[in-house]
Amino acid sequence: MAGEAEAPPPEETLSFWKREQARLKALVVVGDTEAWQRDAALSGLRRVGGVDVSFVKGDGVRACASLVVLSYPELEVVYEDCCMVSLTAPYVSGFLAFREVPFLVDAVRRLREKEPRLVPQVLLVDGNGVLHHRGFGVACHLGVLTDLPCVGVAKKLLQVDGLENDAQHKEKIRLLQAGGDSFPLALKSHDRSSRPLYVSVGHKISLEAAVRLTRGCCRFRIPEPVRQADIRSRDYIRRTLAAPEPPTPAQERSQKAQGPKVCPKGGSKEPEGEDRPPEAHS
DNA sequence: GCGACAG
């Protein structure tokens, strides 16, 4: 049933989470491990994954976790897996992974079992990597648990290490000119976007490659893998809520998924304004 | 009391 927003976790849980982050942080690989990451054109990169978790509006528990895989450089969805889940941990800034990562790991496991040929060479994660209070954001967490290269892509700046979203920072953003321009913290995803993306290393990739990859995945402000995962997880929730016989009562224990599917194609609405890049002039 | 707050 629909649960309410959970209470903040006890101090004991937070200290346990911190110990877990410290333990797993030692396993993070910051730097390129794959040949395509070293190539300026990312030659050799064929599949990029994206993950996201969307929530049911008035519900603090039910959500849809999704994993999509896109071809590169075409950026067409070749795999999609949406799964209704019951969240257990509440959202606490700095501990996002403990709320979302278990379901993303499950999705990766299903993909490896059912469509091993479609396992992505890298995952774009909604959130931060090493740009984190303790240097271990959700992108690092997912990377270590799956051993897949991961990149953190956040839409807002997480202020850490005394980093401030002050006038100084805003001025640096204002100075970004063309799509692709970036400074160590922020990337302008395309020519007409004023709000940047905050890209950070998750696992098994360098910041330079992470930024190049993210840029290469941007048709709009939000990189396609993450954007498609977001769109599809929200649509899945919409369809689920509209269905007369939503889920099954007692089978939620196994957190069953809507059979992972290999998708031929798909159409979706396109954003406007700053989220939309300029039309292609011919 | 004030500021910060990934999703």
Add this chain to the structure above:
DNA sequence: ATCTTGTCGC
């Protein structure tokens, strides 16, 4: 994260 469809502009 969520509340939100069509619509004005280049």
